Amino acid sequence: MTSGEASPLLEFRQVNTHYGAVHILKDVDLSIYPGELVCLLGGNASGKTTTLKTLLGMVIPTSGEVLLNGEVVNGKPTSFRVENGVTMVPENRRLFKRLSVRENLELGAYLRNDRDGIEADMERVFGLFPRVKERIGQKAGTLSGGEQQMVAIGRALMSRPTVLLMDEPSMGLAPALVQQNFELIQQINDDGMTVFMVEQNANMALSIADRGWVLQSGAVVLDDTAEALLANPEMRAAYLGDDRAD
Amino acid sequence: MTATLAPSGSSVALDWRRALLWGGICALSLVSVSLIGLPVGMNKRILIEPVLSLGYLFLLWIPLVFGYVATTVVVLEGVEARKSGVADLLAGLTAGLMGGIGLTLLMVGLDTVNIRKPLVNWSPQLFRLLTFERGLEFGIPVWLGICAGLGLVGAVLHQLPAVARRVMSWVLFGVMAVAILEAVIDDLAEGFHLEWLTDALYYKKGGTEGLTVTSAVVLALVLAALPVVTGGRVKAAVDHYRDAPSEDRRRTSLVLFGAIAVACVGLPMILGGIVNELLANVGLFLLLALGLNIVVGLAGLLDLGYVAFFAVGGYTTSVLTSSNSPFFAPEWHFGIALLFVVVMAAVAGLLIGAPVIRMRGDYLAIVTLGFGEIVRLLFLSDWLKPYFGGSQGITKVNPVDIGPFKVQGSDPRSVFYLVLFFCALAIYVSWRLQGSRLGRAWMATREDEQVAEAMGINTVNAKLMAFVVGATMAAFSGAVLAAKVGSVFPKSFEILVSIIILVVVIVGGMGNIAGVMVGSLVLIGILGGPRQPGLLQEFQSYKLLIYGALLVFMMLKRPEGLVPSARRSRELHQDEYLQDAWLGDEAETEGDQGAPS
Numbered sequence: 001m002t003s004g005e006a007s008p009l010l011e012f013r014q015v016n017t018h019y020g021a022v023h024i025l026k027d028v029d030l031s032i033y034p035g036e037l038v039c040l041l042g043g044n045a046s047g048k049t050t051t052l053k054t055l056l057g058m059v060i061p062t063s064g065e066v067l068l069n070g071e072v073v074n075g076k077p078t079s080f081r082v083e084n085g086v087t088m089v090p091e092n093r094r095l096f097k098r099l100s101v102r103e104n105l106e107l108g109a110y111l112r113n114d115r116d117g118i119e120a121d122m123e124r125v126f127g128l129f130p131r132v133k134e135r136i137g138q139k140a141g142t143l144s145g146g147e148q149q150m151v152a153i154g155r156a157l158m159s160r161p162t163v164l165l166m167d168e169p170s171m172g173l174a175p176a177l178v179q180q181n182f183e184l185i186q187q188i189n190d191d192g193m194t195v196f197m198v199e200q201n202a203n204m205a206l207s208i209a210d211r212g213w214v215l216q217s218g219a220v221v222l223d224d225t226a227e228a229l230l231a232n233p234e235m236r237a238a239y240l241g242d243d244r245a246d
Numbered sequence: 247m248t249a250t251l252a253p254s255g256s257s258v259a260l261d262w263r264r265a266l267l268w269g270g271i272c273a274l275s276l277v278s279v280s281l282i283g284l285p286v287g288m289n290k291r292i293l294i295e296p297v298l299s300l301g302y303l304f305l306l307w308i309p310l311v312f313g314y315v316a317t318t319v320v321v322l323e324g325v326e327a328r329k330s331g332v333a334d335l336l337a338g339l340t341a342g343l344m345g346g347i348g349l350t351l352l353m354v355g356l357d358t359v360n361i362r363k364p365l366v367n368w369s370p371q372l373f374r375l376l377t378f379e380r381g382l383e384f385g386i387p388v389w390l391g392i393c394a395g396l397g398l399v400g401a402v403l404h405q406l407p408a409v410a411r412r413v414m415s416w417v418l419f420g421v422m423a424v425a426i427l428e429a430v431i432d433d434l435a436e437g438f439h440l441e442w443l444t445d446a447l448y449y450k451k452g453g454t455e456g457l458t459v460t461s462a463v464v465l466a467l468v469l470a471a472l473p474v475v476t477g478g479r480v481k482a483a484v485d486h487y488r489d490a491p492s493e494d495r496r497r498t499s500l501v502l503f504g505a506i507a508v509a510c511v512g513l514p515m516i517l518g519g520i521v522n523e524l525l526a527n528v529g530l531f532l533l534l535a536l537g538l539n540i541v542v543g544l545a546g547l548l549d550l551g552y553v554a555f556f557a558v559g560g561y562t563t564s565v566l567t568s569s570n571s572p573f574f575a576p577e578w579h580f581g582i583a584l585l586f587v588v589v590m591a592a593v594a595g596l597l598i599g600a601p602v603i604r605m606r607g608d609y610l611a612i613v614t615l616g617f618g619e620i621v622r623l624l625f626l627s628d629w630l631k632p633y634f635g636g637s638q639g640i641t642k643v644n645p646v647d648i649g650p651f652k653v654q655g656s657d658p659r660s661v662f663y664l665v666l667f668f669c670a671l672a673i674y675v676s677w678r679l680q681g682s683r684l685g686r687a688w689m690a691t692r693e694d695e696q697v698a699e700a701m702g703i704n705t706v707n708a709k710l711m712a713f714v715v716g717a718t719m720a721a722f723s724g725a726v727l728a729a730k731v732g733s734v735f736p737k738s739f740e741i742l743v744s745i746i747i748l749v750v751v752i753v754g755g756m757g758n759i760a761g762v763m764v765g766s767l768v769l770i771g772i773l774g775g776p777r778q779p780g781l782l783q784e785f786q787s788y789k790l791l792i793y794g795a796l797l798v799f800m801m802l803k804r805p806e807g808l809v810p811s812a813r814r815s816r817e818l819h820q821d822e823y824l825q826d827a828w829l830g831d832e833a834e835t836e837g838d839q840g841a842p843s
């Protein structure tokens with residue numbers, strides 16, 4: 001899917017971030033092209049979520065540049081990036097638990113003003129997840145885990161994104177659902193959405209991804225196509241082996 | 247005991263331990279209510295001349311309720327429910343009797359030892375009240391009899407059909423309400439020129455209040471006849487409203503709302519001073535509660551220093567409209583002062599909001615609590631005395647001049663209309679905000695701040711806006727207070743105000759405008775505000791106790807408030823429905839997983 005010509009949709013150039021004095025991301029370079037399905041792998045506390053938050057403007061880099069559609073957006077607020085097509089499905093789904101499913105979806109479209117377009121997109125979400133429609137008036141906190149995942153993805157789609165950031169989409173789902181979930185991501189990507197996914201489940205993620213990076217203590221240690229990463233002995237030992245032990 | 251008494255058909259025996267436990271709690275309740283001083287304190291308030299005073303009522307309801315509770319049949323799914331029978335009646339009797347024993351012990355104690363030092367209500371008056379001034383030998387058997395009897399009645403209630411139970415409680419509450427609300431009913435009757443009715447209804451001799459025995463009986467019969475006449479149509483209408491599609495419900499709500507609005511505008515014309523004064527107080531606190539409802543209910547910011555904004559509104563108005571303001575007394579018109587009230591409220595909202603905006607939950611509560619006190623102490627301080635008058639406050643606030651009318655404390659009706667105007671405004675604003683984009687941003691921020699931010703919501707702005715809107719409503723209330731009382735003192739802005747408004751919001755239902763309205767009407771109207779007497783002036787000294795008890799009860803039993811929003815109650819219904827659906831789901835997945843392996 002990668003097209004050599006096109007310019008990246010999202011890009012990190014030598015990005016460094018700190019929480020207080022603690023150095024988290026270290027000279028990270030990333031580039032995500034339109035239509036790609038890419039993944040970021042890494043162990044606990046390696047800085048994966050931080051990467052996503054930096055892309056979304058919730059963490060401000062201390063040095064380096066974040067580019068969106070070729071434009072430096074370091075100083076731009078989250079709302080700007082959401083308006084320009086970046087959306088995140090947060091770790092653990094994090095729905096607004098005491099609000100209804102409908103309200104959750106509406107909040108996904110918070111920055112939009114086109115009522116008709118919002119309604120149409122809601123119908124599109126219902127088309128993707130008929131179950132969500134059945135549960136439309138229910139409090140989101142009372143949904144089952146699988147249903148919550150559907151609403152979380154639906155909520156993200158409601159902002160009509162061009163790139164979907166997904167933080168560990170398979171976390172906390174039953175094995176059967178994990179498989180289903182990855183198929184869904186692949187389908188969303190096939191429909192033209194750029195997807196940037198953070199995962200610990202390296203085997204699964206690489207089986208559907210085009211390219212991937214491996215993050216270790218905040219630094220990118222591997223940057224390659226999915227096949228190459230799957231074949232990489234270093235990678236096998238560090239991540240894929242772990243996976244099987246699970 | 248159980249074996250012999252339990253009817254042979256029952257599958258689960260009556261739990262005697264539970265009955266005894268409730269009996270013990272019944273006894274404890276009776277003794278503690280007595281020692282709190284409620285019976286003696288309320289004994290002067292006659293409900294039915296000459297047989298029942300409010301003081302006795304406080305004792306009598308206890309064995310009745312515990313007799314009922316002790317014999318409630320627990321229904322568990324899948325377990326055949328116990329058939330209630332003779333054993334239950336005995337259990338109710340026992341629970342009541344144990345209450346009577348508690349009172350007996352209390353009477354004997356009162357008679358033999360004197361521990362009045364720590365317990366102020368361990369008094370001869372209590373003894374006289376409990377023994378009906380006829381000594382122990384009369385008091386003990388009578389109370390044992392009364393309590394056991396009421397416990398038995400409580401148990402019998404379970405045996406009656408539900409309709410009969412509903413009619414009985416309706417009659418009981420109705421008669422008590424008519425007796426307790428005598429002052430309001432009097433006031434209303436005067437307005438409608440129905441004095442003959444109240445003259446017939448109430449005793450009214452030598453300044454004593456209360457129904458007569460005859461009128462109580464007649465009233466009970468009339469009340470009992472009402473459900474028969476309406477034939478359950480009221481309940482059907484309520485049920486219909488509840489299940490109606492949201493469109494219809496909306497329309498009904500609008501009609502209801504219109505009716506209330508008409509009543510609010512029309513009634514005060516015919517109402518007397520007492521009720522108008524009460525309503526004005528209700529309005530003042532409703533305005534405060536609506537503001538706090540936005541801050542706490544919608545935006546989820548637990549602001550315990552909310553009274554600060556009330557004070558800012560009151561002092562701004564006083565300084566600008568009083569002839570007696572120590573430093574700067576332009577004596578402007580109230581309307582012009584209001585503009586500055588809005589500005590000052592917004593500034594105060596930002597000043598207090600900005601430093602705490604990054605804090606969450608408990609930290610926010612503690613810091614705002616501090617700010618609330620700081621504001622009061624500043625107004626009280628010697629340092630600012632040249633500007634705000636210290637503890638003497640600012641007096642001689644000019645009445646509000648609106649064309650032919652003057653709003654001042656001596657005319658409660660005018661105050662009510664002024665406050666009504668602000669309340670209407672606040673209700674409208676709250677209602678519009680709730681459904682607005684800002685309202686949604688508040689709710690999202692309340693639920694999960696980080697995710698709200700990820701959706702592109704500027705949570706800092708949203709929270710500051712909540713502070714500013716809430717502060718403005720509180721400041722308006724303060725402005726009206728200044729005009730009503732004609733002065734402001736730091737004493738009017740104690741921390742208790744914040745707490746009571748919070749209780750009003752919680753009891754009414756957080757994030758629910760109708761709930762907040764009901765909460766203010768019930769709590770402020772009946773019990774009274776921190777310094778304002780309510781309808782039941784006798785409760786004055788027990789007000790905080792009742793507020794506290796109510797808060798605990800609501801948090802435990804009904805956290806959604808008195809008036810759960812339509813959506814919430816639907817959700818509760820859905821919870822049940824969901825449970826079934828969920829169980830069905832699990833069965834399915836189990837089946838799925840079972841097949842391949």
Ligand SMILES: Nc1ncnc2c1ncn2[C@@H]1O[C@H](COP(=O)(O)OP(=O)(O)OP(=O)(O)O)[C@@H](O)[C@H]1O
Pocket residue numbers: 019020024042043044045046047048049050051091200
């Ligand atoms: N708000 C914060 N303040 C201080 N330190 C933080 C903060 N958020 C994250 N960190 C730290 O930054 C490091 C990277 O965190 P991050 O959430 O990016 O990890 P991750 O790769 O997503 O891990 P996981 O797979 O467990 O989710 C961790 O050591 C974490 O403790």
Ligand SMILES: [Mg+2]
Pocket residue numbers: 048049050091167
């Ligand atoms: Mg993470």
